[in-house]
Amino acid sequence: GAVVSQHPSRVICKSGTSVKIECRSLDFQATTMFWYRQFPKQSLMLMATSNEGSKATYEQGVEKDKFLINHASLTLSTLTVTSAHPEDSSFYICSASLLALYNEQFFGPGTRLTVL
Amino acid sequence: DAKTTQPNSMESNEEEPVHLPCNHSTISGTDYIHWYRQLPSQGPEYVIHGLTSNVNNRMASLAIAEDRKSSTLILHRATLRDAAVYYCILQGGSNYKLTFGKGTLLTVNP
Numbered sequence: 001g002a003v004v005s006q007h008p009s010r011v012i013c014k015s016g017t018s019v020k021i022e023c024r025s026l027d028f029q030a031t032t033m034f035w036y037r038q039f040p041k042q043s044l045m046l047m048a049t050s051n052e053g054s055k056a057t058y059e060q061g062v063e064k065d066k067f068l069i070n071h072a073s074l075t076l077s078t079l080t081v082t083s084a085h086p087e088d089s090s091f092y093i094c095s096a097s098l099l100a101l102y103n104e105q106f107f108g109p110g111t112r113l114t115v116l
Numbered sequence: 117d118a119k120t121t122q123p124n125s126m127e128s129n130e131e132e133p134v135h136l137p138c139n140h141s142t143i144s145g146t147d148y149i150h151w152y153r154q155l156p157s158q159g160p161e162y163v164i165h166g167l168t169s170n171v172n173n174r175m176a177s178l179a180i181a182e183d184r185k186s187s188t189l190i191l192h193r194a195t196l197r198d199a200a201v202y203y204c205i206l207q208g209g210s211n212y213k214l215t216f217g218k219g220t221l222l223t224v225n226p
Contacts, residue, residue: 004159032212043203044160044216093159097212104150105214107159 002028004096006108013084014116021079021111023094029074030096034105035067038091050077084115120204125221128194136189136220138204143184147208151178151189153200154219160203163189199224 003026013019023033032051036044048069050056056069068080077096081088091112095105121139128134140149151163164171164178166187171178177190191198203219 006159034213036216043218044154046213046215049213091157095159095214104162104165105212107152107161110157110159112157 002026002096002098002106004030004094004106004108006092006094006111008111009109010112010114012114012116015085016083018080018082019084019113021081021092021094021113023077023079023096023108025075025096025106028096028098028106030077030098031074032097033071033077034095034097035069035077035079036093036095038093038110044093047079081113084113086115089113089115120206120217122202122204122217122220124218125223127223127225128191129225130196131193134191134194134198134222134224136191136202136204136222137186138188139186140204140206141185143206144208147206149178149180149184149187150205150207150214151176151202152205152214152216153198153202155200160216163202165207194222194224196224196226198222 005024007022035047037047038044046059047062048056048058050069050071052071052074058064071077091110093110095107097105150165152160154160164176166178179188201219201221203216205214
């Protein structure tokens with residue numbers, strides 16, 4: 001099946017710094033990529049949807065200036081958490097999809113962000 | 117988004133079949149029924165999806181009620197590696213978004 005990777009798998013940063021998370025589709029070209037956030041013992045919450053070469057569409061309540069998404073190619077999307085705070089500590093998961101009627105999503109393994 | 121309702125948790129014994137129910141009474145005609153599962157500290161994994169007819173793949177079977185207001189994910193022989201949170205999600209038409217609910221935590225006993 002299609003493989004999606006994320007880098008880094010874990011990151012610890014100081015409050016006020018910025019952190020970049022990469023999401024790559026390794027063996028297919030993804031028309032759309034999604035970014036989710038998951039707090040402990042909670043479900044995944046969709047943060048934004050991004051299409052290659054266009055601006056991301058953010059879900060209600062997600063600050064686009066804080067969570068910068070760049071989808072520069074069909075195989076790479078990045079999420080930058082700017083001026084991170086402890087409350088941004090979470091499990092960030094990306095997914096990628098192919099243009100298809102049912103649009104199965106292939107998920108990355110996730111990135112654990114801890115902000116001190 | 118159309119909602120789904122799943123039991124919070126279920127328990128099964130190894131090598132026995134498991135039937136995970138999902139109610140989606142407000143499903144629309146263009147909504148696909150997707151199932152994903154998530155192991156601890158991992159990203160979700162696609163399991164199966166369907167529209168109207170029952171579906172089978174190497175991982176599971178999906179039984180869809182005739183009125184499409186409910187569905188059941190069937191794991192034919194549960195293994196310890198099947199212990200996960202299972203999410204039933206409706207995905208509508210050209211809206212490619214997946215809205216995750218709380219899912220069902222499946223525990224498999226040896």
